[in-house]
Amino acid sequence: MFQPNGPLPPEIYWRRRALALGAIVLALILVVWLIVSLRGGSETAEAGTTGVEVDATPTSVSASATSSANSGSGSGGSGGGSGSSDDDRDDDSETTATSETSSTPAPPVAPGQCADQSLAIKVSRDKPTYPAGEEPTFTTIITNIGDAQCDRDLGSGFQQVLVYSLDGNRRLWSNTDCFPQTEPDVRSLAPGEQAVFNVKWSVKTSTPECVDQPEPVREPVGPGAYTVVGQIGELRSAPEPFNLG
Structure with a gap:
């Protein structure tokens, strides 16, 4: 097989x-x-x-x-921007307060007046350090940086000088808190022309509610490093540091 x-x-x-x-x-x-x-x-x-x-x-x-x-x-x-109030708060409270403050629009510029974009503002102090008991003097300089002459109400009710803690997180004082002066002061500024203003600080705290309080509580500010800022409309200067002795 x-x-x-x-x-x-x-x-x-x-x-x-x-x-x-x-x-x-x-x-x-x-x-x-x-x-x-x-x-x-x-x-x-x-x-x-x-x-x-x-x-x-x-x-x-x-x-x-x-x-x-x-x-x-x-x-x-939506909550970015300006400094916090005098009260000591936790982080959440400070964020809420800042948001509420920044949501309030600045007073509108009157028709025909210089726009914020055509101005520059600078603030300076007369000394870098102030001994105890001496009141600082701050100077604001507003300059027309545009190419045309224009008018702007520079009354003290429309421009502010503000003092903050050195880190900018705590607002201590503003010249318009307790003494808001709304008298108009319309200046006609040619291109490059400047308007200069001086204001003295009593080295005490203040709040925007100060004007509505019959006896506002204003605490003395102790020694340390601080900054001063100038503002007109929505325009702010660079912060200028100084010391209190």
């Missing part, structure tokens, strides 16, 4: 049987490989679909978190 019979030499028949057997084995290997490939591709497709669903969830959460962060930044951004 196993011995090849025929007119040809036995080696030829053995070779034919080996080739046939090899072809059968190769066909079986191909069939097994095809089955394994089909099953593996199906599992990969399922895994890929699951992976997309899983990735979608953190993306959605991230978008929500970003939206919340932007909302928080928007509400916080």
Whole structure:
């Protein structure tokens, strides 16, 4: 049965049987490989679909978190700007107070008068250090930096001199708190012309509510480093440091 019979030499028949057997084995290997490939591709497709669903969830959460962060930044951004009041508050209270203060619009410039953009303001002190008992004198200089002559009401009710703590976080005094003078003082300023004003500080605190109080509480300001700032309309000078002895 196993011995090849025929007119040809036995080696030829053995070779034919080996080739046939090899072809059968190769066909079986191909069939097994095809089955394994089909099953593996199906599992990969399922895994890929699951992976997309899983990735979608953190993306959605991230978008929500970003939206919340932007909302928080928007509400916080509206509170930038001016210094805090005299009262000692925690950080949250100071942020709220600052936001409320900055939301109050500055008095509008009368029609036809110099716009804030055409002016520059600078403040200086007459000494870098004041010994105990001496009242500082501050000078504000308002300059027309525009290219045309214009008028501006520079009455003391429209310009302020303010004293802050050295870091600028605590507002200590303003010349308009307790003595708001609203008499007009309209100046006609040519390009490059300056208007100079002097104001003296009693080295005591004040608040905007001072004018409405019959007996306002004004505390003496102790030794230390402070800054003075000049303001007209929405225009502010650079802070000028000084010391109290």
